[in-house]
Amino acid sequence: MGGTCSSKAVISVSATKLILLGAKGSGKTRLLYSWLLGVSSVVDTIPTESFNVEPIQTPDGISLLVWDISGDPSYKTKRRQFFHGTEGIVYVMDTSDPVLMQEAREDLVTILRDRDLLKVPLLLIANTRSKQGSFDDSELKKELKLKSVVRERRWDTVTMAAFDQKEVDTSLEKLQNLLKSTWVASPQH
Numbered sequence: 001m002g003g004t005c006s007s008k009a010v011i012s013v014s015a016t017k018l019i020l021l022g023a024k025g026s027g028k029t030r031l032l033y034s035w036l037l038g039v040s041s042v043v044d045t046i047p048t049e050s051f052n053v054e055p056i057q058t059p060d061g062i063s064l065l066v067w068d069i070s071g072d073p074s075y076k077t078k079r080r081q082f083f084h085g086t087e088g089i090v091y092v093m094d095t096s097d098p099v100l101m102q103e104a105r106e107d108l109v110t111i112l113r114d115r116d117l118l119k120v121p122l123l124l125i126a127n128t129r130s131k132q133g134s135f136d137d138s139e140l141k142k143e144l145k146l147k148s149v150v151r152e153r154r155w156d157t158v159t160m161a162a163f164d165q166k167e168v169d170t171s172l173e174k175l176q177n178l179l180k181s182t183w184v185a186s187p188q189h
């Protein structure tokens, strides 16, 4: 199993492990490298065959190690190997297409029921690709009907309509705040 890590930086062993999941083409790799390099440096991406892993710093200096896992259906049975030790899930969903959105919801429900991810906080990223037909955060939460599935975990949503730098920054801030609030609630971290 081969994966990709572009960084020559030493990866901190104490970095917080995150997994980036979602359907093929939902925008995971583009998001990962937008966090790492900035939106203007990401020209395009190619489908991920297995995974990419990169160290990311949040604005407040939390070190993350983000595992971007292929959304190809053929990789689904392999992705569980990445779940153990995960402290945060980022799930990217294309909400511009109702069929893709329903499929993504079902996939997310399966992931959230995994025993290795039961209390792990979730940031749900709605990559709407266009302003048209996009949901705001509270509409999205209502539409997805995830209350009974997320249960005890902390979760938040962020909507990205244009994939611009401001939205990318907001998503990283939301992720950071979600992790911090989780750690405050369970200080043994």
Ligand SMILES: Nc1nc2c(ncn2[C@@H]2O[C@H](COP(=O)(O)OP(=O)(O)OP(=O)(O)O)[C@@H](O)[C@H]2O)c(=O)[nH]1
Pocket (backbone or CB within 6 Å): 022, 023, 024, 025, 026, 027, 028, 029, 030, 031, 043, 044, 045, 046, 047, 048, 049, 069, 070, 071, 072, 127, 128, 129, 161, 162, 163
């Ligand atoms: N216009 C537009 N294109 C996007 C957006 N997000 C991703 N893309 C493009 O959609 C394609 C797929 O994006 P990726 O980030 O590679 O998708 P992925 O989720 O990593 O897909 P897999 O690696 O196959 O699981 C790429 O060409 C991206 O540049 C977006 O918000 N707007």
Ligand SMILES: [Mg+2]
Pocket (backbone or CB within 6 Å): 028, 029, 030, 045, 046, 047, 048, 068, 069, 070, 071
């Ligand atoms: Mg990818």
